[in-house]
Amino acid sequence: MTASAHTRADERAHIGLTQREGEGPDPDEAAPIIFGFWVFLMADLVLFAVLFSVYAAMVNGGQGTAPGPADLFDLKIPFVETLILLASSLACGKASLALKWRHDRGRLLAWMGLTFLLGAGFLVLELRDFIQLATEKNAPPQASGWLSSYWLLLGTHGLHVAAGMIWLAVIAAQVVLWGLVHEVKLRIMRFALFWHMLDIVWIAIITVVYLFGVQS
Amino acid sequence: MSLLGILGWSDIIFVKAWQNPSISEAIAAGAGGAAVLGALGAAVLVTWLGAWRTLWTGWLTSLDHKKIGIMYIVLALVMIARALIEAVLMRVQQAAAVGDPGFLSADHYNQLFTTHGTIMIFFMAMPFLTGVINYVMPLQIGSRDMSFPMMNAVSLWLTVGGAILMMASLIFGSFSTGGWSAYPPYTGASFSPGVGVDYWIWAVTLASVGSTLTGINIAVTIYKRRAPGMTLFHMPLFCWTALAVSILMIFAMSPLTVATAMLALDRYAEFKFFTNGDGGNMMIYANLFWLFGHPEVYILILPAFGVYSEVFTTFSGKTLYGYRSLVLATMCIAVLSFTVWLHHFFTMGQSAEINAAFGIATMLIGIPTGVKVYDWLLTMVRGRIVASTALIFSSVFLVTFVVGGVTGIILANPDVDYQVHNSLFLVAHFHNMLIPGLLFGMIAAVQVWFPKAFGFRLDERWGRISALLWTAGFYLAFMPLYAMGLGGAMRRMRSWADPDWWPWLLAAEIGAFLLLGGLATLLMQFWVSVRNRRALAVPGGDPWDGRTLEWGTSSPPPEYNFAVVPQVDSRDAFTAVKAAGRAYSAPETYEDIEMPKATMVPLAIGLLAAACGFGLTWHIWWLALLAFIGIWGAVILRSFQRETSRVIPAAEVARQHEAWLEMVRGLPQTPRRAGLTPANSGRAEQGEPA
Numbered sequence: 001m002t003a004s005a006h007t008r009a010d011e012r013a014h015i016g017l018t019q020r021e022g023e024g025p026d027p028d029e030a031a032p033i034i035f036g037f038w039v040f041l042m043a044d045l046v047l048f049a050v051l052f053s054v055y056a057a058m059v060n061g062g063q064g065t066a067p068g069p070a071d072l073f074d075l076k077i078p079f080v081e082t083l084i085l086l087a088s089s090l091a092c093g094k095a096s097l098a099l100k101w102r103h104d105r106g107r108l109l110a111w112m113g114l115t116f117l118l119g120a121g122f123l124v125l126e127l128r129d130f131i132q133l134a135t136e137k138n139a140p141p142q143a144s145g146w147l148s149s150y151w152l153l154l155g156t157h158g159l160h161v162a163a164g165m166i167w168l169a170v171i172a173a174q175v176v177l178w179g180l181v182h183e184v185k186l187r188i189m190r191f192a193l194f195w196h197m198l199d200i201v202w203i204a205i206i207t208v209v210y211l212f213g214v215q216s
Numbered sequence: 217m218s219l220l221g222i223l224g225w226s227d228i229i230f231v232k233a234w235q236n237p238s239i240s241e242a243i244a245a246g247a248g249g250a251a252v253l254g255a256l257g258a259a260v261l262v263t264w265l266g267a268w269r270t271l272w273t274g275w276l277t278s279l280d281h282k283k284i285g286i287m288y289i290v291l292a293l294v295m296i297a298r299a300l301i302e303a304v305l306m307r308v309q310q311a312a313a314v315g316d317p318g319f320l321s322a323d324h325y326n327q328l329f330t331t332h333g334t335i336m337i338f339f340m341a342m343p344f345l346t347g348v349i350n351y352v353m354p355l356q357i358g359s360r361d362m363s364f365p366m367m368n369a370v371s372l373w374l375t376v377g378g379a380i381l382m383m384a385s386l387i388f389g390s391f392s393t394g395g396w397s398a399y400p401p402y403t404g405a406s407f408s409p410g411v412g413v414d415y416w417i418w419a420v421t422l423a424s425v426g427s428t429l430t431g432i433n434i435a436v437t438i439y440k441r442r443a444p445g446m447t448l449f450h451m452p453l454f455c456w457t458a459l460a461v462s463i464l465m466i467f468a469m470s471p472l473t474v475a476t477a478m479l480a481l482d483r484y485a486e487f488k489f490f491t492n493g494d495g496g497n498m499m500i501y502a503n504l505f506w507l508f509g510h511p512e513v514y515i516l517i518l519p520a521f522g523v524y525s526e527v528f529t530t531f532s533g534k535t536l537y538g539y540r541s542l543v544l545a546t547m548c549i550a551v552l553s554f555t556v557w558l559h560h561f562f563t564m565g566q567s568a569e570i571n572a573a574f575g576i577a578t579m580l581i582g583i584p585t586g587v588k589v590y591d592w593l594l595t596m597v598r599g600r601i602v603a604s605t606a607l608i609f610s611s612v613f614l615v616t617f618v619v620g621g622v623t624g625i626i627l628a629n630p631d632v633d634y635q636v637h638n639s640l641f642l643v644a645h646f647h648n649m650l651i652p653g654l655l656f657g658m659i660a661a662v663q664v665w666f667p668k669a670f671g672f673r674l675d676e677r678w679g680r681i682s683a684l685l686w687t688a689g690f691y692l693a694f695m696p697l698y699a700m701g702l703g704g705a706m707r708r709m710r711s712w713a714d715p716d717w718w719p720w721l722l723a724a725e726i727g728a729f730l731l732l733g734g735l736a737t738l739l740m741q742f743w744v745s746v747r748n749r750r751a752l753a754v755p756g757g758d759p760w761d762g763r764t765l766e767w768g769t770s771s772p773p774p775e776y777n778f779a780v781v782p783q784v785d786s787r788d789a790f791t792a793v794k795a796a797g798r799a800y801s802a803p804e805t806y807e808d809i810e811m812p813k814a815t816m817v818p819l820a821i822g823l824l825a826a827a828c829g830f831g832l833t834w835h836i837w838w839l840a841l842l843a844f845i846g847i848w849g850a851v852i853l854r855s856f857q858r859e860t861s862r863v864i865p866a867a868e869v870a871r872q873h874e875a876w877l878e879m880v881r882g883l884p885q886t887p888r889r890a891g892l893t894p895a896n897s898g899r900a901e902q903g904e905p906a
Contacts, residue, residue: 032363032440039432039466046470050504054474054489057500064488064495141487145495148487152478170852183858 025182037190041197044160048201051156052208055149059216062145069146069213072139078210081125082202085161088118089199096192105180108188112172115195119165126158150209157205160198167191221835222411227389240321243305248387255383277814279365280775281350284372286669288347289662292340293739295379299335300735302328307693307728311721313711325710326393327412331382333396334416337512338423339379341650344658345519346371346430349458352665353434355766355773356452358443358782358789363436365812366860371426371433373822378422380826381833385415388834392416395708397505398479400490400498405483411833413483417476418829424472424508427515431465434458443765445784449543452764452787453536456543457522460550461515467554468511475504484832502564506557514553516650518546520657521588524610527660528592530760531607532599533888535788538591545584545591552581562633571630578628585621589614602891604760605679606663612687613652613660620648623698641701644694651690659686659738666745667759667898671771672752676892678741686734693727696720756883756898760891763788768799770876771898776809776864779873794902800880806866806873813862817854821847 024030059069095111098104130151134140141151171191174184225231233245262268275283306328309320320328354362362368385391392412394403403413438459442451451459479501481487488494490501529536536542558566558574592614601607623645627633636642659682667673697705700720705712712721745752757771768790769778780803786792793799824843831840883899890896 032436035440036363036432036436039435043428043432043466043470046467047474050471050474050507054478054500054504057497058495062495062497064493066495141481141485143488143494145488145491145497148478148481148489148496152481152487152489166848166852170855174856177856178858187855 025186030182030186033186034189034193037193041193045197045201048153048156048204051149051153052204055146055153055208058146058149059213062149064144064146066144066147067137067139068216069209070216072133072137073210073213075210075214077125077129078206081122081129082206084118084122084125085199085202088115088122089196091115091118092192092195096188099180099185099188103180105175108180109172109175112168112175112188116165116168116172119161119168123158123161123165126154130154153205153209157198157201160194160201164191164195164198167194219836219838221831221837223388223834223836227411229387238321239319240324243320244324244386251383251386273814276819277816279361279369279812279814279818281354281362281365281368282669282773282777284368285347285349285351288343288350288372288375291376291379292344292347292658295335295339295343295382296735298383299332299340300732302332302335304725304728304732306332307721307725309710310712311718311725314715314718314721315711315713317711320710322710323390323393326708327391329708330392330395330398330412330416331385334392334420335382336650337396337516338420339375339382341516341654341658342423342427343375343379345461345516345654346375346427348523348658348661348665349434349461349519351669352661352766353455353458354437354441355668355769355777356455356764357438357441357446358765358778358784359437359441360776360778360781360809361441361812362433363441364433366815366818366854367429368433369815369818370821371430373818374422374426374429374825375822377822377824377826377829378419378426380823381415381419381422381829384826384830385412389415397509399505400479400482400501401492401496403479403483404491405486406491413479414833415829417480417483418832421473421476421480422825422829424469424476427465428469428473431462431469434462435466438462443781443784446789449540450784450787450789452522453525453539453542453546454519454522456546457518457525460546461518464511464515464518464550464553468508468515470508471504472508472512475501475508478504480832499564502561503557506560507554509560510557511553513649514549517653518549520613520654520661521546523657523661523664524592524613525595526764527606527610527664528595529788530664530762531602531604531610532596533602533761534595534599535763535791536591537594537597538587539787541587542591545587548584549581552577552584556581559628559630559633562630563637568630575628575630575633579625582621582625589618600888602760602888604663604892605674605676605683606660608680608683609656609660609663609686612683613656616648616652616687616690620645620652623648636701638707639701640697640705640707643707644697644701647690647694647697651686651694656686664760665766667752667754668757668766668771668773670749671755671757671898672745672749673754673759673896675741675745675748675752678737678744682734682737682741685730685737689727689730689732689734691727693724693731696723696727751894754896754898756880756900758790758900759886759896759898761888761900763791765789768793774869774872776811776869779803779806779869794900797902799902800877802874802877806870808866809864809869810861811864813860815854815860817850820850824850 091111091114095108095115098107098111139147141148168191171184171187174187178184226235229245229248233241262271275287278284305320306325309318309325312318350362350368354360382391389411392398392403392408392415394408394413394416398413398416401407403416438451438455478487478489482489482491482496488496490496490498525536525542555577556574558570559578562571562575592610623641627636627642627645663674663679697720700717703717705717712718754771757769757773758767760767765778765782765784766773768782782789790799824846828840828843828847831837831843880899883897884895885899885901886896887901
């Protein structure tokens, strides 16, 4: 098999969805959908990039008289949050593999369920952290420009996670209703892209907000 | 907490005018009344025509990119009428207010320049260019639709939702007085309490989300749905500009969305992003807004550049001069547009080095733009020119735009900018760019593609009158502002102390009236053309001896655009087909065509988004919450719908197409010079070398 013929066969099977030709959705229809979602993710990443630049501007000179990052942050909870979110991404990856290699509805749903639960665990920890910040630590978003930007950046990421979970539940319902039909497969693939992107954003948050924060 | 939030009787404009009668309030009430009567009148007209069913099934719920494009343009025309009348009102006030307060209250005047700018950018220019791209681009690349027809309709109806909020502000409460750029801290809660800024925030947010989705849709369509053989470098230049615009939309709308969200958080939840004190920093807003705002300028101008490229080739009967240089110039402009945003606030405290860097970057944009101007001129040289209305608008653009470009280069110098910052010189400059560089292009686009969309040409005589009025009006309205601006007159002034400026102001006022006349005669042109549609009919679908694929299909094109997706071998694809004598030949086989079914979901999403924005503006929390849940509920329910397309059988396609071919073959061939006469049958004379 030549290299180009090999690529073509992969394309027909649609990388990431199925391993055999003819099993997945029509690539001519699937490709624009997946490509479109990549473009959407790019626009979404621009949004996060803007939030990060706002944060960077605010952390230098936007703190006012309110408590700053060194007063507020320790790495314990963010470390646990990171582990949970990464584990959720792992579960999401296992779900994709269950779809691609095993074509097994039960296994797929189990991994999707674990993805959901870990996402929920992350959100619970984050909410707990938010409540603590606002009450015990006296650092609500209204306290300073920097805190506003911290809450907006973290809040936007958290909202993305919550929206992703609702989306995941909808897809799970469709898996149960319709089985592994093509449109559901494409949705799972798009969800996976979205979920992994949120991980990448979180890694940036851990670095820029927490690691730099405790050092400052 | 009342059921209607903070909305009370005295917020309704008519009640307000009754309670505090004045000329200013009477004008506001008149505008509110016009909005109500306009909506009622439209409803009565539709009922009288018995067209509700057609309107609902054929338009409001349609996912056809051509219908969506036309609806965008209708929205733009409605909104330009309002914003242009506001401009006239401001000029009348200014000319009357030399050493005198005039007749408009300061608050009313400030609302006028805010709504004028906001509408012209977000609800006239953006819908207009999005509509033209929506209509033309898929046809030009030989596609049957956009990649995401449903999302396309969602973009349209979100934009309409924003426009509904703009119109609602005429009747309920008042609009922002903070200008179209809404700089905090002035637009923060402490200096602008009340609902005005909230109207601005939600209207702009809906429009910007709609534009982000549009950008994604256009880019994916161009990358993935070109006809076989239509390589990127075989695309008509208009498609290249559409591609550049979509990339700009994808990258530039997010900063605006973030900026408006931050302003909303400041206002609603007392966040401290842009406040004075507590670490707030309004410079972040200025940077974010112009990080969107400058690419936006090129989002506005590039599609017009694309239209002009089509006009100059088509009406010169020549292929585009310097195609590759035009493509390169377009892409250079797209990239450079992200490197110059700071020139909007040279005076706001950066170091001289930073200002110099951005000044140089700004001047650099003049280079690719200059390349384009020469390419267009050379396209016309030794061409067989047909002086259509579209070409007249395009030629006026060439001359006028260069003047605006030169004043832009002047402003790009930070030293000069310090002198004329926020003066009428700036106002003259950006109108000098956007009126020829956007509006004339869009009007030219309507002149060119109207026969494609409706099967008959637009009346040339009224078109020329309109072009004359737009041109004279532009020069008379804006050249005086250059002089005044250099003399120190600031923008956004309600009244003047210096009587020397009165002649300039009077000239500008007359110019504004001429511009209004330009719009009126344009509408007159539509009316006259509809009445004379038999004489103006071009059933062949190719009235201009067109060069690109859209001219090879019927007028109006079928829902599926092309009976058989064309095979493309070169640029100017339809010219090549005609030169080879293969135009209007029947294909060997037909296939079933799958097209999206109509759906009311996008319309519902747009209306719910408007309701959500209205609820947020007036603190009617239950309405905002229900509408928000409704929007996402509609999206989720839609995802459970599996039968979203229908199939048009090959036999039906064959029947329609064969009938059309038969009709076209029976039409007389129109020589080039007869293009503007009733002899134009819509079938161009063949056999001449391209």
